Amino acid sequence: MMFAFPTREDAMPAPHRRLAALLTLLGVAGLIVLVILTRPEKRLEMTPPPPARVETLVVTRHDFRPTERVGGRLLPWRTARLAFETGGRVMERRVEPGQHMSKGDLLVRIDAREAEAALAEAEAQLALERARIERDRKRLALAREEAKLQTREVERLASLGDEALVSATRRESARSRLLQLRAEVASLEAEVASAQARIARRRAAVDRARLALERTFLRMPFDGVVDAVHVEVGDRARVGEVGVVVADDARLEVRLPVRSAVAAGLSRGQPVRLWLEGQARQGEVVAVQAVPDPRSWTREVVVRLSPGVGVLGEWVEVDLPLPVLQAVLAVPVTALLRDEAGAWVFRVEGDRLVRARVETGERVGDWQVLRAGVAAGDVVVARDVAALADGQRVEVTR
Template identity: 60%
Template structure:
């Protein structure tokens, strides 16, 4: 009994200690919850610094920017004018050749034989013409002598030295000789025409022989060869594609009103791989396409400029906009409700809805909502709000 007293005392002390700790914790919580809260003082944010722009009227030169790929300024799809078997292929794609170089050749044996025959016929005709001219000279001499004989016999007829039969025979012989002269004169007169016919036959045969060769029509590069040795070339079928790529051009489809302002020979700007080039308008389609109402405009680059197949952009001038209101493009805030600008008025912003026109470079034409002399925020408008206090940053 006496031994159990210390244990009871120890438990009592622990319970008392826990009770004191609980009371102390409750007191702390009560003090925290009932202490006076500090008063919150609202401080106005400083005004935002903005860059201002004063709206003025100005002249703007809009342009239409069209794109296309560069192609050689001259291309040809070559075909034989006769049918024949290909016996020689002299080139391959990519070969650079001068004008007149042979590309393909056909079997020309028949053409050479025809040319030889025509040349022989021409030589025979020339010999015949020379013979007729010589015979004509001889016949005229015979006529002269026969006329002399007829006159002599007529003089002797009064003395009865020449019979009437002899005189008649002499006159008949003269008539025969004159007929021969007339025949030979006709032959000689037609000699030049006969020679011309034979020469034409030679020229035609020579042309037929030339048609067995397909030649380069200009200095340039071979793009594609469609025939091989042994193939039968058909007259009119494309055999070789060639191009002159010393100068390149781009074909654009421009709106009719844009094309109407251009003139052949006019200089325009072409942007090729970040480089601006001065190019020339060389062709403008006269009648617009009825489906798209566009016209083809061909712009040619200087010699040696550009690369075949490269994409370029061309700027074509549009009608000048005179004395229009415009603000920097960066001054506009766009959303589903339209376009807005922030007008600066007495140190605060006023969100103003505007009606816009075309964009010209870094300028946006304003149709409605602003007047000349108004001051608007020039840029960085996304984070601004209506009624916000601002100060204008010095320029």
């Protein structure tokens, strides 16, 4: 028969055994922490980053013919607002907006009965005046012939002398008749002499009446299109009221608000290039406003297209020439880095970058003119400069 003897742990109370286990665990944990904290550190060896690969170019001088592009909508090269020159009832309307008409075509007619009557009266007066003049000419011829005969009679009576059986009363009567005939001839000659002036006066009256009649019509002043009609049949037209608006769409033009500095270099008749639906076209400067607009301080420049080019309302862009730039330093716009402080380029010196501040001038297409900060012969990074930094090591690819 065997007996089991109790161990020391068995002899310990249960709370004491739990405390001993806890202390043992804490000791082991502390030993692990001590080993971690006291172990030698590994030294990290920093390897330098590889040099950035960049494309470069040599700063050189260039000649540029810069332009400024300005856009606008195409308009007819001329328009007319046809107003009534006499009042009256609208009797006829022959057109609608968008209708193409020829020069002289009737558009609107107002009541012309009074004007027609006035014209008929003026023409009758002219015919009557012509008849009077013809009558006066015939009377003048008869009077002259009668005066000649009377002159001979007076001369005959005078040649008989006092011894003839001719009384003094008869001779005096013959002389009086001659004077009367001569006065009549003079009066008729004056009437005939003024015939041309009288006819001209009557013709002028006819022309005024005909003009008054013509004013009862609104006619097309040129070949073109009707833009708007503001009256209907039965309306009462007033003097000065616009009845029809028409436009000549055979040639189109664009009116551009342009900076005074640009407008100052333009002249009438100067050819310019314009862009219509992506295609290059030729235009001509036909007007340059002399005094700038006081609100915008721009000057209106009118550019006219060739006949048949463009559509009314179409957008067109015009390249207006600027002063020629000669022998200026320039770099591609991709070589510039811009921030709040200004514009910069990266010069390549050896295998390092130098961030250089520059003063910019005009931009001409993809090129940027530089006024200061670089010199001819400098090597600069050509593009992709946003991620570069001053002093960065680089490798030039070309």
